Amino acid sequence: MLATSPVATQAPGAEEGDAHLLLDHLQKSFGDFQAVEDLNVSVRRGELIALLGPSGCGKTTTLRMIAGLSSATSGRILVDGREIQSLPAHDRDMGLVFQSYALFPHMSVERNVAFGLEMRGIARDQLKARVAKALELVQLGHLAQRRPRELSGGQQQRVALARALVIEPSILLLDEPLSNLDAKLRDQMRVEIRDIQQRLGITSVFVTHDQVEALSMCDRIAVMDKGRLAQIGTPQDIYERPATPFVAEFVGRINKLPGQMRDNSTITVAERTFKTTRNVGESGDVTMMIRPHRIEMVKRGTPSDGRNVAHGTIARATYVGDILEYSVELTDGVTLAVETATGGHSRTFSHGDEVELRWSPDDTIVFGAQA
Ligand SMILES: Nc1ncnc2c1ncn2[C@@H]1O[C@H](COP(=O)(O)OP(=O)(O)OP(=O)(O)O)[C@@H](O)[C@H]1O
Ligand SMILES: [Mg+2]
Known part of the structure; x- marks a missing residue:
């Protein structure tokens, strides 16, 4: 780890x-x-x-x-x-x-x-x-x-x-x-x-x-x-x-969402609540960042094990050889990029599929919004 x-x-x-x-x-x-x-x-x-x-x-x-x-x-x-x-x-x-x-x-x-x-x-x-x-x-x-x-x-x-x-x-x-x-x-x-x-x-x-x-x-x-x-x-x-x-x-792709810190480890983004272990003393308006390949896409209803969960619909799926790049629209219009490896046992999704996204509070990066 x-x-x-x-x-x-x-x-x-x-x-x-x-x-x-x-x-x-x-x-x-x-x-x-x-x-x-x-x-x-x-x-x-x-x-x-x-x-x-x-x-x-x-x-x-x-x-x-x-x-x-x-x-x-x-x-x-x-x-x-x-x-x-x-x-x-x-x-x-x-x-x-x-x-x-x-x-x-x-x-x-x-x-x-x-x-x-x-x-x-x-x-x-x-x-x-x-x-x-x-x-x-x-x-x-x-x-x-x-x-x-x-x-x-x-x-x-x-x-x-x-x-x-x-x-x-x-x-x-x-x-x-x-x-x-x-x-x-x-x-x-x-x-x-x-x-x-x-x-x-x-x-x-x-x-x-x-x-x-x-x-x-x-x-x-x-x-x-x-x-x-x-x-x-x-x-x-x-x-x-x-x-x-x-x-x-600059170094690697990353999702960037505006939100507010509720307490040291809780962020709200457009009415949703997410957990982070990565906050270093930020409060008020923040930017939440998550790497696309740290987000897992699963069938709805799988137990979350303390991870952050969001529901969305696949707006775009792009095949780029070794990875699949998805654009996932959350129900309130916020979009997240997700990357999964192709081949092996990984399941693939296509346009219009309803999915559940999961990522760890450890992968939920927080910066002050003004930064
Ligand atoms: N002789 C010069 N006179 C005036 N400005 C300069 C001079 N040399 C470089 N600069 C400016 O200094 C800045 C840094 O230039 P530099 O060449 O170090 O960039 P770089 O990071 O190597 O960029 P690149 O990736 O495009 O090569 C630029 O804004 C450039 O316009
Ligand atoms: Mg140069």
Whole structure:
């Protein structure tokens, strides 16, 4: 069972103790516009951390400051406890992978990967061995003599990764590296990047606006909202115990209903009463949230076992392969999204069916309505 503590995991602020990379009150403004505001993130050695948030929330700006491609307006960046702001990008010992692969079109795969080492004046024989090793790591050894245009998108992405890894950086920074790839290749590359990152034990910051990517690949996720850190925690923390309505809605689908707290554990929504164990001191107007897949659909009249119950009619059923998405209209016009797995023994319903919905008070999330 997952912990049902109603206490949301709030951003703990940066802790210097075991941090490999530490962002300490980091800020960036462009004129009057604050792109990154008081950002505190501590990344442990060997950890893969996601910077997750919608377009324009400041992810790339943050990554560029870490890489030394742009300077912070205020705050500090520390690596192993040492401030690095005064170091130029090429002295920061960081590997960078961008969304656009930025490969040199006229150079072979091998030369593209070797470039960073040549710039660092690495001796020829050592260089060849290191390039071969990096290409092996991304399984491109056999394509070393090709030009970028002779490669697929996924292969080009792997060249970009090899080029970042070949310098054996202490920190790897990835900015939406998979967004140019089709869904299947993206899945495959997620596994490959995670595998390489773990094998090398390389501390990594992975920028993405894709919640599935963040949840499935990363040790921890820092969710950003308008330049600020909304929450930092493990994928489970973020998904199960969202700290704000923004996090709840951005990471995974969720139902959202306006209601009023009657006492600490009772909410009324349009004349109905529901129980929650997730209220942290809210009273008066609240927003009740429930994940669609935490709602069970059963035949009417089955005993409720202390769970919340609502009756409704299927307004829409959408088959999406492994899941069925239902839109269920409760008798008073309120609609709930429900997801069930297809196949197996799960029963399916269709338009017009009358159903009973059940969900646990532990899955009934409450936020203040003004939040
Ligand atoms: N050089 C700049 N001058 C002015 N504003 C900028 C500059 N660079 C970024 N911004 C603004 O700062 C905000 C954050 O931009 P940033 O590129 O960090 O977003 P992002 O989270 O990476 O978004 P996306 O997912 O679209 O890449 C945006 O509103 C952007 O318009
Ligand atoms: Mg960006």
